[in-house]
Structures are given as structure tokens and as C-alpha cells.
Amino acid sequence: MMDGTPTAEVEIDQELVQTLLQDQHADLADLPLVLLDAGWDNVMFRLGDAYTVRLPRRLVAAKPLLNEQTWLPTLAQKLPLPVPSPVRVGHPGRCYPWNWSILPWLPGCAASDERPGQDQAPIFGRFLRALHQTAPSDAPINEVRGCPLADRAALITARIDRLKSSETGLAPEIEIAVTEGLDAPVSDEARWLHGDLHARNVLMYRGKISAIIDWGDITSGDVATDLAGVWALFDDAEARREALKAYGASVAEVARARAWAVNFGTILLATGLVDNPRHAMMGADTLRRVAADISTKP
Numbered sequence: 001m002m003d004g005t006p007t008a009e010v011e012i013d014q015e016l017v018q019t020l021l022q023d024q025h026a027d028l029a030d031l032p033l034v035l036l037d038a039g040w041d042n043v044m045f046r047l048g049d050a051y052t053v054r055l056p057r058r059l060v061a062a063k064p065l066l067n068e069q070t071w072l073p074t075l076a077q078k079l080p081l082p083v084p085s086p087v088r089v090g091h092p093g094r095c096y097p098w099n100w101s102i103l104p105w106l107p108g109c110a111a112s113d114e115r116p117g118q119d120q121a122p123i124f125g126r127f128l129r130a131l132h133q134t135a136p137s138d139a140p141i142n143e144v145r146g147c148p149l150a151d152r153a154a155l156i157t158a159r160i161d162r163l164k165s166s167e168t169g170l171a172p173e174i175e176i177a178v179t180e181g182l183d184a185p186v187s188d189e190a191r192w193l194h195g196d197l198h199a200r201n202v203l204m205y206r207g208k209i210s211a212i213i214d215w216g217d218i219t220s221g222d223v224a225t226d227l228a229g230v231w232a233l234f235d236d237a238e239a240r241r242e243a244l245k246a247y248g249a250s251v252a253e254v255a256r257a258r259a260w261a262v263n264f265g266t267i268l269l270a271t272g273l274v275d276n277p278r279h280a281m282m283g284a285d286t287l288r289r290v291a292a293d294i295s296t297k298p
Helices: 014-024 059-078 118-131 149-164 173-183 229-233 237-247 251-275 277-295
Strands: 033-038 042-047 051-056 088-090 100-104 191-193 202-205 208-212 219-221
Touching (some): 014 051, 118 229, 118 237, 149 173, 229 251
Antiparallel strands (some): 088 100, 202 208
16 A cells, blocks of 8 residues: 655744744734644645745655746736735745745635535636646646656556555446546647646635645646546536536547546545545545446446
């Protein structure tokens, strides 16, 4: 079985963040500071009523945060939903080795806790259509997102085999989805991607999708990588169809997207079974939806 949540390489606590603020953004240092969450790669604090502070907890997350700081301010202007474009930049200091960001506070809870309804499906599809513009030649490169699906096939198959041998098991339709995705025509278009559209990176507020967060995996490549988010978010099959229709997805893009959904779903399930029940549930939900759509195909 895969390892669980990676260990932090730097201890980040409230005292460290407070000191960094005093040194570099003294005008904000007296605002209340509260720990929000620690993910695989970053730690988040709420700062007063208007801000959050985002700091990498591992070296592997340091470059992605620089990508956010570089590209999100421009990209955000073209998107129909709010994204956490940095309002201030922090630098290494006080034994903390990497850049960090001060972001706007975006209200809402994760879509893993409040599932979006069918009315939000077209909104999500149109957001992806707006995002998936042609990316410039110097866009960030992410070797595991946006790449040809065939590059991930061996790892996807290995995770499926491990999960099939566990108590969890997997529906046979999951392997069909991967095969169909690998057989679908490929795309060599380099378009902007979020890269990690699972349910914790979509915020809900008062029943509506309110923001798309955590852009550390921003990259360019195959849009099917992001379209996989349809299966991560929408429990209702009709909602999934509406999201894909609003996007204008081709048959090939849908096939590849289902296979990418299996990729993300098996990662969340396999790692979540080790030490993160919420991730395990998110992965299982994603895989269940993919299997349901395969089983009802005409």
C-alpha cells in the first residue's frame, strides 16, 4: 500500500508565522492569526478577517508556490470564479527556507463537506472552459499532471492491483475506464490547467461554488486532467453530463478524463486508507461515480 501523508520537513507554528509577519509585513502582524489546515504540501493560517497565509511544509512544494505567485495574478483576471491570487509575497527568514504567500480570505467550505448540486455543474464546466486557454511556452511543467495518460498508466494499474487485493476492492468498471482512456485519441495542445481539482480544492458558500483554491500544481497540457474534477465533485450523473456539456467536451476528452479521475481517485483512496479517512472517502466517491457512468453507457 502507498505511504500516507508526507512528513513536514519544516516545523511551522503560529510563533514562526507571527515572526515572519513582523519582519516582512509589519502592518499585518497585529492581526489575529489562527491555524486553518495542513495539507500534503502547505500549511494555511487565517490572518485577520481578510487574509490567509500559505507556507510550504516540504521542499517539493516550494517551486509550485513560486508558480502560483508568478502566474495567478494574470490568470485570475480571466476567470469567472475567484481564485487566491497572492496579495503579498513572503521570503525566507528566521530559519524558514522558502517563499510564502499572503492570500485573500475566500469564504466557504470544501466541496468534500458540502457537495455542489446540479445547478452548479454548468458553472464548473464554464469555469474550466475559461481556464483552458492556450498556455505560453514558459508555463510551468508538471511531470505528473497534464502529461499523456500513457505516462501514468503503469502507476495507475499498480494502484488498482493493490486496491483490488485490499478489503476495499474496486468495481471492474474502473479498469474499463482506464482502458478506454488509454485508447482515446490523445491531445498535444498545451492549455492552462489547475492540475489538482479534487473536492478539497473547490469551495462552496451558500450552496454555490465560491472559489477554486490551491494552484500549486498549475501547469499546461491535456485538459482531461482537469475534467476529471467532474467525477470528484458531482454525485448526480445528470450533473456530470451537464458540466461536460457546458464545457463542450469531446468524446475523447471525456474518455481520457474518466481515466484521469481513476488516477486521482486511486491516489486519494490508497493514501487515505493509511492515515486520512477524508481522502479515502473522496477517492472512493470518485471511483464509484466513474464506475456508475461506465456501467450505464449506451
